[in-house]
Amino acid sequence: MQTRIDLPRPPTEPEPASFPLLASLAPVLGAVALWLLLQTPTVLVFALLGPVIALASMGDGRRTRRRRRAREAERWRVELSEAADRVDAALDERRAALAAAHPDARAVAARPPHDPHRWRAAPDAPVHVVLGIGPLPSGIALEGAMPATDPAVQRLGAVEAVDRLRSAAAVLEGPIVVDAREGIGLVGPRPVAIALARAIVVQVADAVAPDAAEAIVPDSPAWAWLAALPHPLHREPCDAVRLVGDGVEVTVAVAEDAAALPRECRIVVHAALDRAHVGGRSCMPSALTEREAEAAIETLAAAAAHAGIRRAGGLPDRVELDALPVATGGLTAVFLVEGAPVELDLVRDGPHAVVGGTTGSGKSELLIAWVAAIAAGRSTAEVSFLLVDFKGGASFAPLLGLAHCVGVMTDLDRSGALRAIESLKAELRRREQLLAVQAARSIEEAQGIARLVIVVDEFAAMLHELPDLHRLFVDLAARGRSLGVHLVLCTQRPAEAVRDSLLANCGIRISLRVTDEHDAMAVTGSAAAAAIPLEARGRCVVRVSGGATRMAQAAIASPEHLALLVAAAAQQPRAPRPWREPLARAVPLTAVKPGPDAGDAGVVRLGLVDRPAEQRIAPVVWRPALDGPLLAVGGAASGRSSLAELIAVQLGTPVIDREDALWDALTAPGRSSSTTSTSSSRA
Structure with missing residues (x-):
């Protein structure tokens, strides 16, 4: 599409005025005639009027020409300015059209989850991605010639001005677009190349629907931000991201040298910090930080959930705990699945954890599975559990027979709960004394001290009933790592219940479905949990030690599996409570x-x-x-x-x-x- 703009009419030089010869000679001839008739020499003075009239006429002509020349120059400048304005408007319109047709990575990342234009392209359509912003032909043509020999044109420098306007109109800064199906290889300093690759992958994932292709991504920390990608995800030891499906195959690779790129990469981008070069063109590269790319992927995951896309190879709807491996070392537990089983260790990744989730999201099942996964394969001399349930106590009923369980605190026994909490303060002092006796700095250097995991369901309800407990839990969170005391705090409204003083020590963050984005952000720093569908019970967003967020499915511990676990632990001595039994009604x-x-x-x-x-x-x-x-x-x-x-x-x-x-x-x-x-x- 070409836009034509007329140049202003060239400036013209005004015609010089003719010399008034007859008007100049008339006074001379009249004076001579009077002198001949009257023979009076004084009449010859009138002959001087001829030259005076001639000089006056010449001066008036020059002034008129200057005025005409000034008006013509002003007219030309005004028309040239108007033409320049039309050129600028046409360039702006063309830039806006290109930006709308080919949004860059940041514009793609800013799209809301419910954007109706996402994933609407035909399967065999080009996968356009923006590499950056660079010079493009504008398609704007200036009509009109400028005679270079005209004195007025030369005097105003009109030729040079028009040439500058032509140059400005011929090129605009717009998106440098390529078809990602050609395969894109990025060569250059690795941090810069990875940043450009993130921008390209985000655009490709936004263009190709999750149910149209599967993603093969490198098994590397540099690509961990792709964990929440809604496409079926497979990790391999490579340095290229591939989206493969019916009618589409995209490869985005990073290498130190072009020779190391896969042969599928027919487009090679040489990346630098401020410029990128591709196919003889230069552009300002479009790059994304890891946090920006992660947020964009989470938006795509929310969009897939909003659109009801359920892809093959995605997260399962249900995972049985007995189908997952039993982990060893520390307090490692496998109770989540993210394509493959996920290991979480309260010792290594914690020391504490916070779990958010609304009613019906699967919080209680997750907590039971987590406790069961930790208890499996560990003795009561290694770990014990104190369970706190401020919604009646029924949540942890399947775990009461477990030898590792030292007791359940509920809101039904307020005095008993207060008594147990008072004993927890003494438990910290007891552990400190044991460490001091052994000259140990932490539980890792001590002998004969079991780790204690305190699991609290409905933490907000507990604080509402017993607000003074917040100080105790802050103390437990601060000193728990060295003393072997670990907290797992679960609540429906984490944004209100779990304050920063507690969150600072919670390295493991899990958010099941929540109704408010603020609650999701408070736990994992991502709003993806607010988009989890209602029927996806046990679906959660996981973030460990400030790393990338991951979408996972929590396992379910079946009654049969829990019964086997309780029976296996029955031969072990029951873990001692951190408090003494209450006084009997009668004492001998x-x-x-x-x-x-x-x-x-x-x-x-x-x-x-x-x-x-x-x-x-x-x-x-x-x-x-x-x-x-x-x-x-x-x-x-x-x-x-x-x-x-x-x-x-x-x-x-x-x-x-x-x-x-x-x-x-x-x-x-x-x-x-x-x-x-x-x-x-x-x-």
């Missing part, structure tokens, strides 16, 4: 054993006291000789009489239940040194 006297500091004589055993902050049940004794009188206060049926009888039996004294009888007993001859009485006073 023999269970109260005074400590060595109580002395040998005059000790009255009263009962037991629960000290959860110290992880112990302590005896309560009364030493009359050292402690002085004892006052027991209580209401009706509170146990005052029973306590009095208990004390009286140990002291060998009578029980007096009236104030007057007490006075008689004190004043009677041979009264005992100790007297036991009951009191009806109330505290």
Whole structure:
């Protein structure tokens, strides 16, 4: 398509005025005639009017020509400026049309997931990608000639001005487009070539539908950002990305030298930091950072979910935990699948984890599978689990028989939950003391200390019920790595519940389906989890140690598999709880054993006291000789009489239940040194 623009009419030189000969001679002839007639010499003065008239006429002609020349020059400049404006407008229109027809990588990445123009090309259509911005023929032609010999043209420099306008109109800076089906090889410094390759791959993935081709990508950290690609994904030890399908085959390769490129790469791009050269053309390269490319791929994944594209070879709808391998070392567990099984290690990748997901997304199943995967193949001397469920306690019911499980805290037993939490503080102090005794800096250097994994379902609900717990969990998160205490915090609204002080120590981030992009971003830094469809239970976005996000499917631990796991662990000693059992309703006297500091004589055993902050049940004794009188206060049926009888039996004294009888007993001859009485006073 060519646009024609008329050049301004060339400037013209005004014709010189004719010399007024007759007007100049008339005064001379008239003066001579009068002199001949009158013979008066003074009349000859009128002869001077001829030259005066001639000079005046010449001056007036020159001034008129200058005015005409100035008007003509101004007219030409105005028309040339208008032509330049028309050229600029035509160039802008052409640039906009090219940009709309061939968006670059950043424009492609900015498309929303519901963009209706994505994946609409025919299977055998060219796969156009933009390499960068460079000079292109504009298709704008300037009509009109400029006579170079014309004095007015020469005086105004019109030829040079028109030539400059022609040059400006002939070329525009636009997208350098190639067909990716020809195969593109990028040669140059590896970081620069990889950045350009990311931009090309994003454009290709945006052009080729996930159900039309499969992707073969290098098994390399440099290409880890492609994990969420909605196309069927296969990793191979290579340095080229290939999309292969019916009617399309695209290869994008990176090499240090052109000779090392695959033979499929018929387009070779020599990349530099500020310029790229391809086929004799130079352009400003279009490159993407890894984070930009990762965000673009996540948008494509969301677009595929929005379009309901379910491709062959994609993530399975269901994965059975017993079909996955059992991992060893640290706290490694295999309970996710991303094309291949995914290993997550709380020791290496954590030390803590946060899991987000709305109701029905599969949080409880994921947590059960994770615990089961860690427990498989490990003894209770290596790891134990404390399960916290603030939605009734039913979520972890399948794990209660597991020998590794030290207990379940629920919102149904608020006092028990508070007691267990107080004991966790003591557990940290106990572990610190054990490390100090062994002169160890962390649990890796110590012996005989099992790792403790605290799994919290509905962390936000727990904090709502017990807001003071946030400080404890921040402390656990900060000191847990060296002490062998690991947190797995699960909540529906991570953006509100898990604050930065906790997130900073959570190296493992998993987001199942959430309803708000802010919640997805709060966990993984990606909004992809907000686009997971409702029916994809267990589908999640995973991010480990700040790396690239990956789309994975969580496994399901079947009841049969859990039963086998519980049976296999039944022969092991049950893991000790980090807190003591609660006090019994009745305590026999023999269970109260005074400590060595109580002395040998005059000790009255009263009962037991629960000290959860110290992880112990302590005896309560009364030493009359050292402690002085004892006052027991209580209401009706509170146990005052029973306590009095208990004390009286140990002291060998009578029980007096009236104030007057007490006075008689004190004043009677041979009264005992100790007297036991009951009191009806109330505290």
